[in-house]
Amino acid sequence: MQQVMRGAWILTLSSLIAKILSAVYRVPFQNLVGDTGFYVYQQIYPIYGLGMTFALSGFPVFISKVVAEAKDPLAQQAITRQALVLLTWLSWVIFAGLELFAEPLAWSMADSNLTPLIQVVGFMFLTMPTLASARGYFQGTFDMVKTATSQVVEQFIRVAVILFAAWWSLQAHWSPYQMGAVAMSGAFLGGLGAILVLWRPYRRVFRQAAPASASPMSYWTFGRRFITEGGSIALFSAMLIVLQLVDSFTIKRGLVLAGALEPVAKSLKGIYDRGQPLVQLGLVVATALATTLLPTMTHALANRQRQVFARTAGELIHLSLGVSAAATAGLIILMPAINLLLFGDTAGTLSLQVYSLSILIVAMINAYNSVLQSLNNYRATTWALAFGLLVKIGLNTLFVVRYGTVGAAAITILSLGVILNLVYLAVPSEVKMQGALRIFGPKLFIATGGMVLAVWLVTAAVPMTGRIAAVGVSAIGVVTGVVVFVLLASWVKLFSVREVLSIPAGRRFLKWQQQRRKR
Incomplete structure (x- = not known):
């Protein structure tokens, strides 16, 4: 169990670094290339995002689950070889499809100039x-x-290539589409860098490993699980990216149908895409909580400790709801200042505020999905995602x-709301804890509402005359929000002692609180 928890923390830390890198680079990138250049990159980003999720947190999670089920090293190696064969076929089909149908895909996005980016x-x-x-x-x-x-x-290489492409495009006077094609090459180069890191240990294990034929499962059985379980995990990991892919095919076309000129529609889509890095950063903590507590729930189920499982699931839900609600409310109230600070103007603030609600909803979807994954229930999440996508x-x-x-x-929020409700219905009754949530809800409202009021009172008096003023407003607002939320959450006892201990630095906070009470 110690090994599992240590591994979970290592993966959590690397995921946090990767997510922060993936979100933060977009700010200087947008500042370098402008809203139109950002539009070009973000139109194709969901395709890259799907590939990254498949290779990072989708199929590897499924493969690791099947490998862990195998009883001996030879079976584990054979299963991995089976996965490699299936993934090779899948990757070549996707690659061929993108190369052959890049032009129709770009036309479907209402911008034929995107063809070379899709091919890259x-x-x-x-x-x-x-x-x-x-x-x-x-x-x-x-x-x-x-x-x-x-x-x-992988992330470091990709981000370096993207930022270099943005900088060099200004020096060489490239078009946004030339810049976008070079920036997208970072995905392939980052993948090659990651392969180089893994190649020596991977080759050492599989140089004389068991063939795929030695697997305890037939290709038919493994393939069926690959599609149902692996596909469910991969697509659910890419939930926001799939919704962004729908935006790539519909927003620019819809704006043109509404009467916007082509350049204006591209710029508006680029402004709308500012919300994605903000939501990514807002989800970092909630995602880390889900990753950290998942092994504990799995371990409890393996030892048939149903009460421990329900209690840990409850902690996960409370923490995810509390942290994501605070992050969402804070981001919405500070959005004008953050928009001006990061992107140079306040354009699209209302759409970004609406989009920010996805932090809260996605955090809760991930929490309930972690519970269902622990129970090996993949069908419910797949159907939920399918209905949300149809909406x-x-x-x-x-x-x-x-x-x-x-x-x-607004439709993104509605789609996520549909997914959340369907996932919630599939969760066992002892995990839903409706009675506990009735008590938790008013406490959370007091802590979050008090935080919003305090931030609004502190920042309303400061005029935002430019980016320097926005720095001050954002800094004051964030510090005020964190302090007020922590104080009010402690006062109303929003989280239990066990839940506070689950948070990084939670033990230190409790010790500080005890010392303060003694004084």
């Missing part, structure tokens, strides 16, 4: 088989360091035509 990003899928199978094998044998290292190296596809263009990017943000 297709190459990253060729790195997916080796990355996913190697990471899955090492995670399944509880060697998390190699996965974590490859993850961080997004069916209503997005209509709402964009009528309400612009605010409509797109």
Whole structure:
């Protein structure tokens, strides 16, 4: 169990570094290339995001689960080889599809100039088989360091290439599409860097490993599980990215149908895409909580400790709800200042505020999904994602035509709300803890409402005349919000002692609180 928890922390830390890198680089990138350049990059980003999720947190999780179930090293190696074969076929099909149908895909996005970008990003899928199978094998044998290292190296290379492309495009006077094509090559180069990190230990294990034919499962059985369980994990890991992919096909086209000129529609889509890095950062802590507590729930189920499982699940839900609600409320109230600080103006603030609500909803979806994954219930999450996606596809263009990017943000929230409700219905009754949530809800309202009021009173008096003023407003608002929320949460006893101990530095906070009471 200590090894599992240590591995979970290593993966959590590397995931946090990767997510922070993935979110933070977009701010200087947008500042360098402007809203239109950001639009070009973000139109294709969801395709890259799907590939990254498949190779990083989707299929490796499934492969590690199947590898961990195997009884001996030979079976583990054979299963990994089976996964490599299936992933190779899948990656070549995706690669061929993107190369052959890049032009129709770009036309569907209402911008034929995106064709070369789609073709460039297709190459990253060729790195997916080796990355996913190697990471899955090492995670399944509880060697998390190699996965974590490859993850961080991949992100560093990708971010470096993207920022270099943005800087050099200004020097060489490239078009936004030339810049975007070079920036997207970072996905393939980052994948190659990650393969180099994993190659030596992977080759050492599999140089004389058992063939795929020695696997305890037939290709048919493994393939069926690969599609149902692996596909569910991969798609649910990429939930926001899938919704963003729908936006790539509908928002710019919908804005043009509403009467916006082509350059204006591109700029508006670029402004709307500012919300994605902000939401990513807001979800970092909630995602870390889910990753950290998942092994405890799995261990409790394995030992048939149903009460421990329900209690840990309850802690996860309380912490995810509390932290994400505070992050969402704080981001919404400070959005004008943050928008001006990071992106140079306050354009699209309302759509970004609406989009920020996805932090709270996605955090709760991830929490309930962690519970269902512990119970090996993948069907419910797959159906929930399918219904939510249908809502997004069916209503997005209509709402964009009528309400612009605010409509797109609202439909994203509606889609996520549908997914959350369906996932919640599938969770066991002892985990729902409806009685406990009735007590928790008013306490959370007091802590969050008090925080919002305090931040508004402190920041309302400061005029935002430029980016320097926005720095002051944002800094004062964040510090005030954190302090007030922590104080009010302690006063109303929002979290139990056990829940506080689950938070990093929670033990130190409790000791400080005890010393303060003694004084």
